[in-house]
Amino acid sequence: MQRLSRSRLLALAAAGVTATGLAACGSDDDTATTGGSGAAATTAGGSSQRVAVTIGDGGCEPATASVRSGAVTFEAKNPSSSQVDEFEVLNEDGIILGEKENLAPGLSGNFSLTLQPGTYVMNCILAANGEDDPHYGKAKLTVTGGSVATPGDADDPALAKAVEQYKAYVERETAELVRGVAPFVAALKGGDLQGAKDQFGPLRMHYERIEPIAESFGDLDPQIDARVNDVADRAQWTGFHRIEQILWTKDTTKGTERYATKLQKDIGALAARVKQVEIQPAQLANGALGLLDEVANSKITGEEDRYSHTDLADFQGNLEGARKAFELLVPALKERGEGELVTTIQARFADVQEGLDAYRRKTPLGFALYDELTDADRKRFSQQIDALAEPLSLVAGKVLH
Template identity: 45%
Template sequence: MPTSPMPRVLRATSLVAVAGLVITGCSQNKVDSAPPGAAKVAIELTDDGCRPTPAEVPAGPVTFEVKNNNASKVSEAELMNNDVILGEKENLSPGLSGTFSLRLNAGKYTVYCPNAATQKTDFTVTGAAAQASQDPAVKTALDQAVTGYQQYVIAEVDKLVPATKQFTDAIRAGDVERAKQGYAPARYYYEEVEPVAESFGDLDPAIDQRADDVTDQSKWTGFHRLEKALWEEKSVDGMAPVADQLDADVAKLKTLVATAAYQPAQLANGATELLNEVANRKITGEEDRYSHADLSDFDANITGSKKAFDLLRPALSKLDPDLAESVAGKYADVLAALQPYKRDNGYVDYSTVGDEQRKALTQKVDALAEPLSQVSGKVNA
C-alpha cells in the first residue's frame, strides 16, 4: 500500500457457500472504475502466467483490470517495484474479476502472479506524467488524506508493539489463560493496517500466516502459530522462540511504516482489500479457526478500511458526492450489523454464529463492496 511498499494471497477454506456470496461482491467490480484519461491494462490470470496487455503505458493514472477465466493455481496479480507491492487484486477464483488503480511514474515494474508457471512479467511505464487535472481544493484534501493516513498507520503500529509484547510475555511465562486474553487485542491493531504490512515482502506471512500456507510447519511463525498452541494444543511449551520472532517482526514493521509514503489511490485500494479480508477469511471462520476470534478481526478490518475512506471522503465529496454518501451509509450498515455480537470489550465466539447470521453479515459487506470499489478510480484522476 505504501508508494514505497503493498499484499500477499491467502485462501478461504470453509463455509464455501457463504464465502462465495461475499467473494463475488468484493472481488468483482461491477462498474468501470477507471478515471477519465487513465491507461487501462488487462491482466488475465492463467496457470501459465499473467501477462499485462499492453505491457507498456505512459506515466500517469493507470487502472489494472484483472480477470481469472479458468486458472486453478493462480488467484491474484500484484504490481511490484523491486520488492515492494504497489497494488494488487487477490482472491479471484475462476470467473471473477476486479480492478485497482495507481498513478505511476516512468520506470520498470513487475507483474507478479504467485504460483503461476511464469510468476513474474515485465511491465514498463514511459515518459513524464502530466500534472493531475484536479481542483486545487480536491488536491489539498487528498494531500491531507495521505498525511492523515501516514499518521494513523504509525499510531496504530505504535499500539501494536506493546500489545503484542503483553501477549508474547504471557507465552514466554507459560501463562495460557493470560495469553488467550491478549491474543485478540494485539491482533486488532495489526488487522487495522494489514494492507500496509502486506506490502513489505514476506513480513505479513511471518506475522499472520495460517497453517495452510506453510509448506514446512517447523518454520511456521506468527500469531496463528501461537493461536494453535493456545487453543488446540493447550500448551505453549517450546513457543518462546515463536514469541520472540513475532516481537522482532512487529518491531520491523514499526521501523518500515515510519518512512512509508502513500498515494490517494492506495488508500482506496487498501480500504477495498481490508473489506476483502472480511469477505474471504473472517466471514468464513477460516482466519481464527482455533480461537474463533474472527469478529474482532472483522471489526478491525472494517475500522481500518473506514479510516482510509473517511480521510478520502472530503475529496470524494467534491468529486462524486453521491458515491461518498452511499459508501458512508453502507459502512454504517456493516458496523450496525456487528453490534448484536458485541460482549463487554470483545465479541462472541464466532463458532456460535450460525450460517444464516453469517449470510446476513455477508450481504452487508457485499453491499459496501461495490461502491467502495469505485473510489480508487475517482481519486486517481
C-alpha cells in the same frame, strides 16, 4: 492475512506508483500494445489505458505488454485454471504495486495504477506458493514515455490533512501494538495459558486496523500474520497464527517461546518502518477497500483464526480501519460535490457495524466466537460488505479528480 504475497498498497508512493479508482479510466483513443496470442488491450473514458490479462496453467497471457506512462487499468480473468488464482504487478525492486486475489475458475477482477516509465513484472501464480511458484516473474510489462504527475494534489489542503491524520492514526495503532505485545509475550513465556488466550484477539485488532500499511512491508507481514497455508515450508511458519495453533490445539504455552520473541521483534521493526512510510491520498481509499476484501475473503469464512475462532474481533479491526481511512477523505469528497456518495457509504458502514454489534459480548475478546454465526448471519454480512464495497470503490477516483 489472506495470502503470502498480498497487495502492498501503501508502498506505492515510494515506488512512484499510486493505485487509483476505476473512475480514472481513459479515452477511446488511448491504446496499449500487448504481445502473445489472445492478448487484448482496450480503453474507456479519461486517459487510462487497459491491459487485459488471462491467467492460466501457463502463467500470464500475454507474456509481454507495453503501455505509455500514466494511468493503466489491468483486467485479469481466469477462464478455467485451478493452478493459478492471483495476478500481480511488481516494480523492478520486487514491490507488489497491485494485485487481484482469489480468482477461482470463471472469475475476473481489475485494478488501476499510475505507472512511471520503466520495466515491470506481471505474475499469474497460485498464491499459496508465493515466490516459489514456477510462473513467478514470467511476464514483462514495459512502460514507455516520459514521467507523469502522481494523481492527487499534495497541495490540496483537504487531501493533505487526510494523509497527515491517517499517518498519525497508523502510528498510534502501531504504538498500541508494540505496547500490547509485551504482556502477551510475558504470558506466553510465563506459562499463563488463559492470559495469553485472552490477549490474543484484542492485540490482533491493532494489527488488523492497519493491514494496508503492514502489507507494504512484504517481509514483515508474512512473518507476523501468515496462516499455515500461506507458507511453503511449515518450518518457516512464525507469527500470530503459529502461536494461535499451539495455544488452542495443544492447550499449552510450551513451544511458543521462540515464536513470541520473534513476534515482538518483528512488531518492533514494523513500528520503526511505519514512521518512514510515505502515503498518497488514493491509498487511503484503496486501503479501505482492501480491508473490506479481508473481511469478505477471509474473516467471514472463519479461516483466518481457525484455531481460536476469534475472527469477529479481526472483522471489527478491519472495519474500523476501513471506516477511519474513508472518514478522513470525507471533507475532500464534500468539496468535490460528492455529499450523496458520502451519505450512502456512511449508511452502509453503519449497517455492517450494526450487524456485528449484535455479537458483542462481555468477555476479554469483546465478541462471540465465530461458531455462533449462523449461515444466515454469514450471508447477511457478505451482502452488507458487498453493498458497502460498491460505492467505496468509487472514492479514489472521486478525490483525485
